[in-house]
Amino acid sequence: MIQLQAIEKYFGEAHVLRGITLEIKKGEFVAITGSSGSGKSTLLNLIGGMDRPDAGKIIVDGSEISAYSDEQLTLHRRQKIGFVFQFFNLLPNISIFDNVRIPLLLNNISSPERAYWCLERVGLAGRDRSYPWQLSGGEQQRVALARALVGDPEILLADEPTGSLDSRTGARILELLEEISAESSGTIILVTHEEYVARHADRTIRISDGVILI
Numbered sequence: 603m604i605q606l607q608a609i610e611k612y613f614g615e616a617h618v619l620r621g622i623t624l625e626i627k628k629g630e631f632v633a634i635t636g637s638s639g640s641g642k643s644t645l646l647n648l649i650g651g652m653d654r655p656d657a658g659k660i661i662v663d664g665s666e667i668s669a670y671s672d673e674q675l676t677l678h679r680r681q682k683i684g685f686v687f688q689f690f691n692l693l694p695n696i697s698i699f700d701n702v703r704i705p706l707l708l709n710n711i712s713s714p715e716r717a718y719w720c721l722e723r724v725g726l727a728g729r730d731r732s733y734p735w736q737l738s739g740g741e742q743q744r745v746a747l748a749r750a751l752v753g754d755p756e757i758l759l760a761d762e763p764t765g766s767l768d769s770r771t772g773a774r775i776l777e778l779l780e781e782i783s784a785e786s787s788g789t790i791i792l793v794t795h796e797e798y799v800a801r802h803a804d805r806t807i808r809i810s811d812g813v814i815l816i
């Protein structure tokens with residue numbers, strides 16, 4: 603379970619998150635929607651331990667991650683979180699297989715089978731020796747999804763994962779997220795500014811100017 607209590611976040615003078623309180627249950631597939639600049643990515647980055655709030659508490663599985671040291675936050679990211687971004691963020695000079703394996707190596711796990719299994723799960727069996735530039739955008743995003751899933755994270759964070767894909771390719775990624783949500787116990791948080799993308803999730807949280815709309 604993820605709990606955010608009275609979260610405030612500033613960037614300089616800009617008051618970007620203003621008293622965000624919310625709860626996301628284990629296993630939920632939640633969409634966070636809102637217009638550009640409303641604070642969606644900022645919120646996701648706080649949950650993922652990539653940034654810290656200026657006030658308020660973030661509690662993940664009973665642990666207050668907002669009080670973690672840098673080292674503890676790094677472990678939180680590595681062990682509990684999988685990330686998918688709009689522009690895939692694959693490393694260009696290593697193979698698909700090595701891209702997918704990165705999170706395992708960071709956790710000192712050598713399990714090639716797991717990486718192959720994840721590639722198969724996203725429909726890319728046999729492409730392991732290819733390089734990112736040899737794949738279409740949709741295929742690259744499926745590699746990013748395999749990389750995010752390889753460590754079996756409790757929480758999958760996806761920030762506009764379909765934002766740079768055409769609608770059909772994007773729909774396939776969203777269907778994959780739905781399937782993964784149904785077959786695993788993990789939580790999925792999907793950030794999007796598109797209502798039709800949010801409809802793939804079980805629940806939508808709307809944010810406007812750093813405030814949750816109810």
Ligand SMILES: Nc1ncnc2c1ncn2[C@@H]1O[C@H](COP(=O)(O)OP(=O)(O)OP(=O)(O)O)[C@@H](O)[C@H]1O
Binds near residue numbers: 616618640642
């Ligand atoms: N690292 C940063 N430094 C300064 N300002 C920032 C930083 N990150 C975000 N902001 C500002 O905080 C506000 C919220 O940004 P955020 O990226 O969370 O919005 P968003 O809802 O994800 O928007 P988009 O849909 O365009 O991705 C914006 O005004 C942005 O300029």
Ligand SMILES: [Mg+2]
Binds near residue numbers: 642643644761
């Ligand atoms: Mg954003």
